[in-house]
Amino acid sequence: MGSYIGRRILTGTLTIILAIIFSFLLIHLAPGNPVSILSGRDNPSPEMEAALIAKYGLDQSVFVQLGSYLKNIVQGDLGQSISNNRPVVEMIAERIGPTLLLSLTTAILSLLIGTALGIYCARSAGSKLDSALNGISYLFDAMPGFWLGMMLILLFASGLKLLPTAGMVDLRADYTGFAHYLDVLKHLILPGLTLTLISTPYFFRIARSSVIQVMSEDFVNTLRATGMKESRIFNKYVFKNAILPTVTVFGITLAYIFTGVAIIEIVFSWPGMGSFMLKAISSRDYPLLMGIYLILSVSVAVNMIIVDLLYAFIDPRIRYK
Amino acid sequence: MEKVQNMQNVKNVQNTGNARSSRSPFKRMLHHIRSIYQLKIGVTILAALVIVAIFAPLIATHDPYLLGDELTAPPSGAHLLGTDGLGRDIFSMIVYGARTSLLIGVIAALISGVIGTLLGGIAGFYRGRIDKVLTEVNNIFLIMPTFFLILLVIALFGSSMFNVMLIIGLTSWVGNARLMRAQAMSLRERTFVLSSTAIGESRSKILFKHIIPNGIFPIIANTTMNISGAILTEAGLSFLGLGDPNVVSWGQIVFNGRSYLTSGWWISTFSGLTIVITVLAFYLVGDGLNRVLSPKLRANY
Amino acid sequence: MAIMEVKNLSVIYHASGKRVAAVSDVSLTIEERDAIGIVGESGSGKSTLAMAILRLLPERIAQAQGEVSFEGADLLTLPAEKLNQLRWKQLAVVFQKSMNALSPVHKIGMQMTDVYRIKETGISKRETRSKMLQLLDMVNLPERVYDLYPHELSGGMMQRVAIALSLMHNPKLLILDEATTALDVVTQGQILEEMVALEQKLGITRMMITHDMSVVASSCNKVAVMYAGRILETGLVKDVLANPVHPYTKGLLKSIPSFTGEKRNIRGIPGSIPDLSVPNDGCIFAERCEHAMDSCLIEKPQDMVLPGNHRVACHLAGGAAYVS
Numbered sequence: 001m002g003s004y005i006g007r008r009i010l011t012g013t014l015t016i017i018l019a020i021i022f023s024f025l026l027i028h029l030a031p032g033n034p035v036s037i038l039s040g041r042d043n044p045s046p047e048m049e050a051a052l053i054a055k056y057g058l059d060q061s062v063f064v065q066l067g068s069y070l071k072n073i074v075q076g077d078l079g080q081s082i083s084n085n086r087p088v089v090e091m092i093a094e095r096i097g098p099t100l101l102l103s104l105t106t107a108i109l110s111l112l113i114g115t116a117l118g119i120y121c122a123r124s125a126g127s128k129l130d131s132a133l134n135g136i137s138y139l140f141d142a143m144p145g146f147w148l149g150m151m152l153i154l155l156f157a158s159g160l161k162l163l164p165t166a167g168m169v170d171l172r173a174d175y176t177g178f179a180h181y182l183d184v185l186k187h188l189i190l191p192g193l194t195l196t197l198i199s200t201p202y203f204f205r206i207a208r209s210s211v212i213q214v215m216s217e218d219f220v221n222t223l224r225a226t227g228m229k230e231s232r233i234f235n236k237y238v239f240k241n242a243i244l245p246t247v248t249v250f251g252i253t254l255a256y257i258f259t260g261v262a263i264i265e266i267v268f269s270w271p272g273m274g275s276f277m278l279k280a281i282s283s284r285d286y287p288l289l290m291g292i293y294l295i296l297s298v299s300v301a302v303n304m305i306i307v308d309l310l311y312a313f314i315d316p317r318i319r320y321k
Numbered sequence: 322m323e324k325v326q327n328m329q330n331v332k333n334v335q336n337t338g339n340a341r342s343s344r345s346p347f348k349r350m351l352h353h354i355r356s357i358y359q360l361k362i363g364v365t366i367l368a369a370l371v372i373v374a375i376f377a378p379l380i381a382t383h384d385p386y387l388l389g390d391e392l393t394a395p396p397s398g399a400h401l402l403g404t405d406g407l408g409r410d411i412f413s414m415i416v417y418g419a420r421t422s423l424l425i426g427v428i429a430a431l432i433s434g435v436i437g438t439l440l441g442g443i444a445g446f447y448r449g450r451i452d453k454v455l456t457e458v459n460n461i462f463l464i465m466p467t468f469f470l471i472l473l474v475i476a477l478f479g480s481s482m483f484n485v486m487l488i489i490g491l492t493s494w495v496g497n498a499r500l501m502r503a504q505a506m507s508l509r510e511r512t513f514v515l516s517s518t519a520i521g522e523s524r525s526k527i528l529f530k531h532i533i534p535n536g537i538f539p540i541i542a543n544t545t546m547n548i549s550g551a552i553l554t555e556a557g558l559s560f561l562g563l564g565d566p567n568v569v570s571w572g573q574i575v576f577n578g579r580s581y582l583t584s585g586w587w588i589s590t591f592s593g594l595t596i597v598i599t600v601l602a603f604y605l606v607g608d609g610l611n612r613v614l615s616p617k618l619r620a621n622y
Numbered sequence: 623m624a625i626m627e628v629k630n631l632s633v634i635y636h637a638s639g640k641r642v643a644a645v646s647d648v649s650l651t652i653e654e655r656d657a658i659g660i661v662g663e664s665g666s667g668k669s670t671l672a673m674a675i676l677r678l679l680p681e682r683i684a685q686a687q688g689e690v691s692f693e694g695a696d697l698l699t700l701p702a703e704k705l706n707q708l709r710w711k712q713l714a715v716v717f718q719k720s721m722n723a724l725s726p727v728h729k730i731g732m733q734m735t736d737v738y739r740i741k742e743t744g745i746s747k748r749e750t751r752s753k754m755l756q757l758l759d760m761v762n763l764p765e766r767v768y769d770l771y772p773h774e775l776s777g778g779m780m781q782r783v784a785i786a787l788s789l790m791h792n793p794k795l796l797i798l799d800e801a802t803t804a805l806d807v808v809t810q811g812q813i814l815e816e817m818v819a820l821e822q823k824l825g826i827t828r829m830m831i832t833h834d835m836s837v838v839a840s841s842c843n844k845v846a847v848m849y850a851g852r853i854l855e856t857g858l859v860k861d862v863l864a865n866p867v868h869p870y871t872k873g874l875l876k877s878i879p880s881f882t883g884e885k886r887n888i889r890g891i892p893g894s895i896p897d898l899s900v901p902n903d904g905c906i907f908a909e910r911c912e913h914a915m916d917s918c919l920i921e922k923p924q925d926m927v928l929p930g931n932h933r934v935a936c937h938l939a940g941g942a943a944y945v946s
Contacts, residue, residue, distance in 0.1 A: 219724050222715065222717055222784070225709060226737045227711075228740050237725045240725075
């Protein structure tokens with residue numbers, strides 16, 4: 001088990017390091033010079049240029065530069081946002097809450113719904129319902145999330161005028177207390193629904209193929225031959241065997257969920273990092289974009305490590321290695 | 322947008338992670354029939370798309386770049402799918418957009434196919450340290466938020482079509498490498514490869530003459546799936562305003578339509594629908610090929 | 623006395639409008655304390671036959687017709703409750719891949735106990751445990767296996783666990799479906815030897831599904847040769863192996879090397895199993911048979927009974943046209 005955990009921590013750490021190296025390389029390889037990228041200006045003022053050169057050791061060897069780049073990041077300094085002239089870390093910290101709210105809602109809902117449907121369909125594999133859900137899962141998989149979001153806005157908001165389509169709270173009402181949470185919940189429905197619809201197929205297929213595979217294992221036939229009740233075979237034996245792969249997959253899905261969330265936030269003007277990103281792109285705020293990339297890489301790596309630690313404890317095949 | 326890629330990776334993890342019980346010839350036959358049906362539909366749609374892309378000037382009713390007088394006109398005889406906020410004909414834009422989307426999809430998937438085949442083949446055939454390094458890179462790419470990296474590169478290097486294809490190709494080869502590695506590992510133990518070694522053929526010659534040609538089938542199927550992944554990624558980039566401004570792409574039409582969602586629903590609706598149909602067609606073909614070409618690596622049902 | 627009688631058993635798989643006859647019209651009598659080997663290449667329907675007897679075929683796509691009488695009941699039509707009462711008490715099975723015989727994420731002892739308690743309710747935990755340890759001991763496994771997970775054992779050890787599991791209620795009939803195929807030759811020999819000793823001690827009747835004639839030769843007294851869903855030749859091992867009559871049996875026997883006899887060519891039978899979704903009126907083996915005559919292609923051969931209840935379904939058997 002030690003070696004397994006060690007390996008996963010190594011992978012997580014390397015992911016973070018590689019993300020840092022990528023962003024470092026981009027600053028240096030992109031057209032224009034590092035100073036103009038870090039300052040976001042073609043002609044930065046001499047003072048600003050001098051400050052950046054000193055901070056990142058830009059007049060020294062590449063290794064020194066990488067060293068000081070790393071040092072800044074480890075100290076929690078992701079640079080200065082160009083458009084707002086504030087530290088990137090501070091700005092991301094303000095926006096991370098709404099993004100996490102949306103991401104977690106999506107992750108939990110699609111995991112639960114997808115897994116439940118997947119298990120159900122696997123038990124009646126080949127039935128009409130199974131074929132239908134399978135087809136639907138491919139359909140949603142083929143949809144760009146932003147387009148689905150826009151279609152839902154057309155249907156529920158513009159057409160039926162049922163739900164709010166933009167923001168996280170009603171700015172005109174200024175609710176407090178319970179009414180505030182209810183308001184957030186109402187705003188959460190459409191973006192949450194969109195994201196759940198495009199993420200569920202992923203968990204659905206994993207759970208479904210996992211259950212089908214376990215059901216075809218010899219041990220299931222052996223248990224049936226013993227006269228054990230089908231419900232017990234499933235609840236006690238098949239379920240545990242089938243659910244384990246889903247757990248590991250959950251460790252590596254965060255990147256995919258974040259990607260969906262970032263784009264859906266833009267569609268619904270959700271005040272998280274995604275909406276931010278769009279502004280950063282249009283104002284060429286590279287330090288902010290890189291900050292977002294780094295923060296996401298770290299979250300994803302940490303999430304994977306946590307999930308895999310958990311997995312190592314529940315799967316005996318790893319526990320005893 | 323990288324969900325397709327991720328799906329593939331997950332499938333591969335499962336395939337390599339579990340010993341699969343062998344299938345009866347009967348079940349194999351059943352799959353074959355279903356897959357062929359699936360392939361037929363997919364190939365028909367794709368053939369239609371390719372024809373549209375090639376003969377775009379003949380099929381389009383208007384110049385897709387021409388700013389007309391009728392702004393946000395609803396679908397009518399004059400404009401089959403209406404016009405956008407600048408008076409451009411949506412139908413003609415979608416027709417020309419097929420060129421962009423297909424070109425980006427195919428080239429990006431080819432780049433990823435070539436890189437994945439080479440690296441996976443080398444790792445699986447030579448094993449040793451190079452294999453360990455590649456496996457680790459594989460694992461890292463599996464969890465890395467690739468889309469944000471792509472976005473960063475495009476934001477910094479500019480959003481030309483060439484850049485978009487290249488960066489998507491360079492970041493999506495992992496699934497292919499994983500598949501090719503598994504193929505190479507099983508092929509290197511086969512008699513015809515062992516006998517080539519025995520008669521003294523060089524290692525690199527064996528890799529290119531035996532391992533890659535014999536193990537390429539799953540990569541072909543996966544590359545078809547990767548085309549749809551690349552098309553979705555391009556659409557995502559366009560939606561962030563990072564599409565190539567010199568050409569029309571489906572993602573860009575959806576993006577432009579966002580501001581006219583209530584006044585001109587047709588702008589985003591039809592262009593997005595085209596993306597869905599195209600991506601589905603590539604799924605059908607890729608999945609069908611996968612079942613027909615590589616019975617062992619097939620996902621369940 | 624006959625313990626199981628299979629009468630005209632056919633299994634048909636339905637899929638995409640096709641009907642595949644995986645087992646057709648198989649009749650077989652198993653006497654008490656027999657050890658009968660069902661031999662055939664892969665795809666011959668021998669495993670389907672076993673699954674049909676155990677009623678473990680997926681009902682949605684597989685349909686079994688005929689009769690399997692066991693303990694005075696027809697296993698194919700017996701109500702599920704009654705069937706469950708027979709299961710494991712009277713009728714047990716060991717499957718092909720020993721490593722997958724038990725759930726990989728549950729402990730061996732726990733699973734054995736769980737299975738044991740389906741039939742033996744109201745027995746204390748300690749008693750169950752000691753019974754399980756006895757079983758493990760019976761198949762020469764140490765006690766610590768009880769607290770291990772399947773992946774911690776070797777293939778041979780897991781095969782012993784599976785055998786222990788199948789013998790826990792002294793079943794009347796034990797079906798082994800390619801149970802030793804995945805093992806190395808030495809372990810396979812050991813386990814077969816122990817198996818034979820155990821069943822003599824416990825009075826168990828055994829049905830052994832295998833593609834390996836040498837396994838049959840060393841551990842069975844009767845044999846049935848299956849091909850494309852039909853039994854082509856059956857009888858005592860000493861008759862069938864010494865004097866095979868059916869060209870297919872002869873081919874099978876030629877494909878195993880002999881250590882004692884004269885030097886012969888080891889050769890397989892050219893061709894492959896025919897498409898079972900196409901109805902066949904003649905002899906199913908005719909396409910591959912080097913002695914096939916015109917009548918073989920149109921007329922289905924009836925069983926010829928030779929001395930010692932040695933049965934052969936071949937037009938050439940006993941006929942003057944065929945001299946080996």
